[in-house]
Amino acid sequence: MMSSQILVSRPHFDTRIVAQNGSQPPVTNPETTVKENVYAGTSAGLATAGYRSAKYTPGEWINNNSDILTRAVANRNHAENICNESKTLKADTDAGTLRTQTEGTKQLGARLQDIHRYRSELELFIERLNAETDLLIGCRRRLEKALDATEIPFAIATDNLTCRERRFGPDLVEDQVEEELLKEVELIRSIQALLKKTLDQTLNQIRLNRDVKQTLELDWSDKQQAYSLDDQCGRYNNRSTDTQWHPSSAVLQDQVCDEEVWRKFTWDNLRLAEREEVASQALRRLSERVLQETAEDLRAQCATVDQAFIQRCMELSQAKTQLELHLGQILDQIGAQERNISYLQQAVYDKEAPLRVAQSRLHYRTFRPNMELCRDQPQLSLLGEASNLSSTVSALQQQLYEARKSLSDLEESRMTLEKDIACKTNSLLIDREKCMTHRTRYPTITALSGY
Structure with missing residues (x-):
């Protein structure tokens, strides 16, 4: 079991x-x-x-050994191929790395040249803008000085007009001097408006120049920093000890602009600077012309006003001289007329006694009695004498009246002449002593040009 x-x-x-x-x-x-x-x-x-x-069978053992040998041979051959390929790949990659690194260094060098060229152009335009802005600032100062200088002519012209308002009588006339003074006031106002407008344009252009200069300086600063960085990058080599790993640095390249946009940005800045420089130069030339023409116009109008004053003073002097001459003649005539009146009064007085005698004779002869009261020859003679004396006295009195009336007219003429002479004297005092003396402080053409 x-x-x-x-x-x-x-x-x-x-x-x-x-x-x-x-x-x-x-x-x-x-x-x-x-x-x-x-x-x-x-x-x-x-x-x-x-x-x-x-246990393994002998066949399995043999197959196993054969497989091991085959696998070893294959692995050895594969390893040899890999070694050969590695050597070839290393040589190729070394050559490629050297080539790309050399090309990168070359491109960095070319880039440094481009940056240096644009940086130099930016420096040149910055210096040109600085110089142009300084010239424009000087032009601005001249405009400000010229604008301040116009206040003196304006004060002189208005003071002249105010002083001439104190003329009186027939001399208070709207003559050529007043017309020229009014033209001068209007000219000064228009010149002040033009200078203010030009000054505002100059201030605005200075601001634009500074803005463009700041833009160029920022661009220059960026290029200076980029030049330093690229110069540092160009100095890196395989033996540099300060290089590090930055795996994510290539990712940022998708977020930057290309080289064409970079060039366009700088060229746009340079073109803008060139436009502002041209505009600044044109404005400076315009300011120079405005300053020169306004100064010349003011001085020309000043000369015209001065000439009108001289002509007017000459006319006043001549008129005053004539009035004084006539006044002297009037005074002489007044004296003669006064003597004539005294002479006529004496003549009338002298005729009173003969007339009283004749009238007394005629009166007392009226008392003759009876037939004695006849018109005899003495009576007729006395009648003729009395009539003649009465006519003579009447004529003398009429002449005395005319003489007195003439004396009154002469006195009135004297007063009129004296008033007119005083008027002319006052006008000459205003025009010659006040106005023309005040106009000697008129600014020169240099001061009116802003220097």
């Missing part, structure tokens, strides 16, 4: 397969089991029953 249990066949399984497929034995084939159990009843089978399943 026991032997039969021992000789019962058991399934055969390979431990390598178990190791590969897990702990469960594979399903056995009944036919294979019958073949393997042919020697189950022998003593050898009993002796090796527990060891056979873990």
Whole structure:
């Protein structure tokens, strides 16, 4: 019973397969089991029953060795190929790396030249804008001085007009001097408006120049910093000790502008600076012309007003001289007329006594009695004498009246002449002593030009 249990066949399984497929034995084939159990009843089978399943067959050993050798040869060949490819790849990559690095260094050098060229142009335009702005600032100072200088002519002209308002009588006339003074006032006002407008344009242009200069300086500063960085990058080599890893540096290249936009930005700044420089030069030339022409116009009008004053003073002097001459003649005539009146009064007085005598004779002869009261020759003579004396006295009195009336007219003429002479004297005092003296402080053409 026991032997039969021992000789019962058991399934055969390979431990390598178990190791590969897990702990469960594979399903056995009944036919294979019958073949393997042919020697189950022998003593050898009993002796090796527990060891056979873990052994390799000679064929398997040979195949295993062959596989190992084949695999070793393949691995060696593959390793040799990899080494050869690695050498070739290393040589190619070294050459490519050197080439790309050389090309990068070359491009950095070209970039440094471009930056240097644009930086030099920016420096040149910055210096030109500085110089132009300084010239424009000087022009602004001249405009301000010229504008301040026009206040003196304006004050002189208005003061002349105010002083001439104090003329009186017939001399308060709108003559050529007043017309020229009014023209001078209007000219000064128009010149002041023009100078203010030019000054405002100059101040605005100075601001634009400074804004453009600031833009150029910012661009120059950026290029200076970029030049320093690119110069530092160009000095890096494989033996540099200050290089580091920056894996994400290439990602930022998608967020920057291209080279054409970079050039266009600088060229736009340069063109803007050139436009402002041309505009500044044109404005400076305009300011020079405005200053020169306004100064010349003011001096020409000043000369015209002065000439009108001289002519007017000459006319006043001549008129005053004539009036004084006539006044002297009037005074002489007044004296003669006064003597004539005294002479006529004396003549009338002298005729009173003869007339009283004649009238007394005629009166007393009227008392003759009776026939004695006749018209004799003495009576007729006395009548003629009395009539003649009365006529003479009447004529003398009429002449005395005319003389007195003439004296009154002469006195009126004297007063008129004296008033007119005083008027002319006052006008001469205003025009010659006040106005013309005040006009000697008129600014020179140099001061009116802003110097």
